[in-house]
Amino acid sequence: MQQTFGLFPIPLTRVQGAINASLIQRLKDAALASNKSTNVATHLLSHTRMLDPGQDALFAELAGRIQPELVQFGRLLFGETLNWRIKEMWMHVLERGGSQFMHTHANSFISAILYLTRPDPSARTIFHKSLGSAEFVFKNDGPGVEIGEFNGDKWFLPNAEPGDLILYPSHLLHGVPPNQGGRRISIALNAIPDRLNSQGYRIAFSCNKH
Ligand SMILES: [Fe+2]
Numbered sequence: 001m002q003q004t005f006g007l008f009p010i011p012l013t014r015v016q017g018a019i020n021a022s023l024i025q026r027l028k029d030a031a032l033a034s035n036k037s038t039n040v041a042t043h044l045l046s047h048t049r050m051l052d053p054g055q056d057a058l059f060a061e062l063a064g065r066i067q068p069e070l071v072q073f074g075r076l077l078f079g080e081t082l083n084w085r086i087k088e089m090w091m092h093v094l095e096r097g098g099s100q101f102m103h104t105h106a107n108s109f110i111s112a113i114l115y116l117t118r119p120d121p122s123a124r125t126i127f128h129k130s131l132g133s134a135e136f137v138f139k140n141d142g143p144g145v146e147i148g149e150f151n152g153d154k155w156f157l158p159n160a161e162p163g164d165l166i167l168y169p170s171h172l173l174h175g176v177p178p179n180q181g182g183r184r185i186s187i188a189l190n191a192i193p194d195r196l197n198s199q200g201y202r203i204a205f206s207c208n209k210h
Pocket residue numbers: 103104105174188
């Protein structure tokens with residue numbers, strides 16, 4: 001008998017229908033109505049200002065809905081129910097032709113994407129293994145090679161729907177390929193626990209925007 005184990009896998013969670021149609025619509029309206037700044041790399045991607053759930057009932061409602069999902073995902077990362085806090089939250093509006101370079105989110109443990117529109121298949125979020133190293137790389141790919149979870153280095157999120165929430169560890173590289181469809185609207189956020197504890201050696205985290 002042969003048994004295979006996936007060692008030390010990286011969790012990525014999809015919560016389907018994390019928010020209802022009414023909240024999706026109100027958030028979309030807010031995204032389109034708000035002042036936005038364009039991305040440094042492309043004018044086809046714009047971001048809203050940082051959204052503060054403490055200052056806005058709409059984003060407070062959203063944060064309340066997401067909170068239990070953060071706690072549950074945090075248990076996968078750290079094995080314990082911790083006090084999670086959304087550190088920052090912002091909206092993305094990606095027009096046709098726009099894309100987002102591969103990036104990670106610094107100073108954060110859980111990051112999330114909430115889709116407010118159905119992304120065109122061309123603009124599915126792509127997740128990637130770490131790029132580069134100080135060692136030579138050997139690969140076996142091309143026609144006839146089957147790519148699976150052990151030899152692949154990238155993964156496309158399949159068909160996200162409006163209201164779907166994706167949770168992933170903040171160190172995971174991700175981006176959006178050029179959007180060949182219509183306007184794509186999503187919300188991104190970062191979250192941290194208030195503390196971690198390793199055998200009594202504690203470290204505390206807090207967010208202070210000033
Ligand atoms: Fe991101």
